[in-house]
């Protein structure tokens with residue numbers, strides 16, 4: 001096996017019984033050098049096996065994602081693209097007529113050196129699968145690859161495989177596909193390990209970011225692991241939920257200091273300032289609103305309202321915190337009923353890392369870590385029958 005790398009060249013060469021070299025190359029969409037208008041979605045990677053690129057253009061086709069791929073040999077390659085037709089679940093025969101989907105809103109092309117592969121992708125099958133793109137000629141060793149969105153309506157591309165073995169069908173079953181991916185990416189069987197942290201926080205929303213900073217200031221060595229490129233979770237430019245909740249209220253006037261330090265100045269700070277207009281803090285808040293009236297928009301405001309960089313700056317200035325952005329925790333190791341380590345996977349490169357710790361906090365917003373560690377869980381709410389609460393469902 002020979003491994004070469006060029007941006008994201010992922011190469012596997014084997015010799016067949018006839019002594020002819022076969023080449024198989026895996027290109028992960030999330031590792032494209034330039035994502036263009038496509039965005040990385042990691043939310044269902046545990047269910048479908050990988051992060052993927054999504055063309056969310058609200059009906060306007062997004063800019064091409066591009067990258068360069070190096071082929072060790074020119075020749076005829078079979079191309080496979082892992083994708084799905086995301087409206088296919090509404091095309092089944094039993095779908096009510098008024099719910100029936102028509103067309104293929106997630107369709108896209110793959111351009112090799114600017115020329116579209118004949119097959120249009122994202123056009124078949126409700127489930128993630130490898131769509132056959134047929135055999136194409138690669139006549140140069142270095143080619144540019146692009147994902148060309150045709151609709152702006154959520155085309156999805158997970159990965160592309162090129163193979164000189166025209167009989168090869170890439171595996172789609174998650175355990176088998178994981179081994180296939182690791183082999184082609186050249187990743188070790190076991191991920192490298194970190195030091196043993198005092199405290200590992202999984203999830204970098206407002207809860208996780210606050211927990212990490214508090215612990216670091218108490219002298220703990222902390223790892224903060226967040227599966228997005230920004231901190232803040234719902235209160236980030238990516239989701240745009242305004243930070244709500246009154247702070248600095250009597251009798252607990254210090255409560256909320258930390259949230260205030262990392263959080264953006266927004267709607268509720270103005271509300272507070274208007275009730276105490278003469279304090280130095282309120283005056284500062286009025287100044288901010290004079291310059292930025294758009295900050296009055298609480299939810300779904302402009303991205304700058306959520307001040308992503310402010311959170312990152314506070315965290316990175318804490319010498320006791322190691323920040324792992326773009327890292328999705330998808331495995332937990334336990335000893336008895338204690339978590340001893342978590343394994344995180346980089347959502348762009350696929351590289352894994354084992355983070356060891358004495359204490360762990362599940363700040364994923366959804367109890368993901370508890371689930372991975374085998375804790376009891378429930379989906380939904382307790383019923384009225386169970387609790388006797390009159391407002392329960």
Ligand SMILES: Cc1cc2nc3c(=O)[nH]c(=O)nc-3n(C[C@H](O)[C@H](O)[C@H](O)COP(=O)(O)OP(=O)(O)OC[C@H]3O[C@@H](n4cnc5c(N)ncnc54)[C@H](O)[C@@H]3O)c2cc1C
Pocket residue numbers: 202203204205206207208225226227228232233234235241244245327328329330363364365366368369
């Ligand atoms: C539309 C909307 C409106 C709301 N309005 C209000 C309101 O007015 N007032 C109010 O008080 N609350 C409101 N909320 C609720 C509030 O946003 C949440 O309670 C709060 O954001 C929770 O913060 P968190 O840090 O616990 O979780 P989140 O903000 O969800 O952050 C968790 C982070 O962990 C990451 N993560 C998840 N799994 C993993 C993993 N396995 N590995 C690594 N990272 C992971 C996620 O990507 C996310 O960034 C609203 C929520 C929504 C969705």
